[in-house]
Amino acid sequence: xxxxxxxxxxxxxxxxxxxxxxxxxxxxxxxxxxxxxxxxxxxxxxxxxxxxxxxxxxxxxxxxxxxxxxxxxxxxxxxxxxxxxxxxxxxxxxxxxxxxxxxxxxxxxxxxxxx
Numbered sequence: 001x002x003x004x005x006x007x008x009x010x011x012x013x014x015x016x017x018x019x020x021x022x023x024x025x026x027x028x029x030x031x032x033x034x035x036x037x038x039x040x041x042x043x044x045x046x047x048x049x050x051x052x053x054x055x056x057x058x059x060x061x062x063x064x065x066x067x068x069x070x071x072x073x074x075x076x077x078x079x080x081x082x083x084x085x086x087x088x089x090x091x092x093x094x095x096x097x098x099x100x101x102x103x104x105x106x107x108x109x110x111x112x113x114x115x
Contacts, residue, residue, distance in 0.1 A: 001096060002099065006099060006100075009100055009103055013100075013103055013106060023041075023042055023046075025038060025042060026108075027081070028081040028082070031080070031081055032081065036060065036061055039060045039061075040053050040057050043056045043057065065079055082109070082115075084096075097113060
């Protein structure tokens with residue numbers, strides 16, 4: 001939190017989210033994308049031909065950790081959203097808020113600190 005994770009959070013807070021040349025895709029959006037609509041939009045944004053999208057989406061689905069196709073090598077615990085709610089105890093939550101204040105709220109992950 002005070003090292004690499006903190007650097008990532010600070011970068012997320014300083015990112016310009018309104019750049020039309022960049023396709024934004026949150027982890028939470030992707031793991032809830034059972035119909036793979038978000039993935040199809042991603043490939044379309046990358047200018048793949050429309051007729052190629054079904055095959056590309058099928059390939060993405062087949063290797064997705066969220067659909068059981070990929071081996072988890074320790075980087076991802078599981079395919080669930082908002083894991084901080086289960087992982088952070090009260091001490092860790094207090095430390096996170098002390099370090100990053102309302103980062104989860106500003107980034108659209110939470111509406112308050114009651115998580």
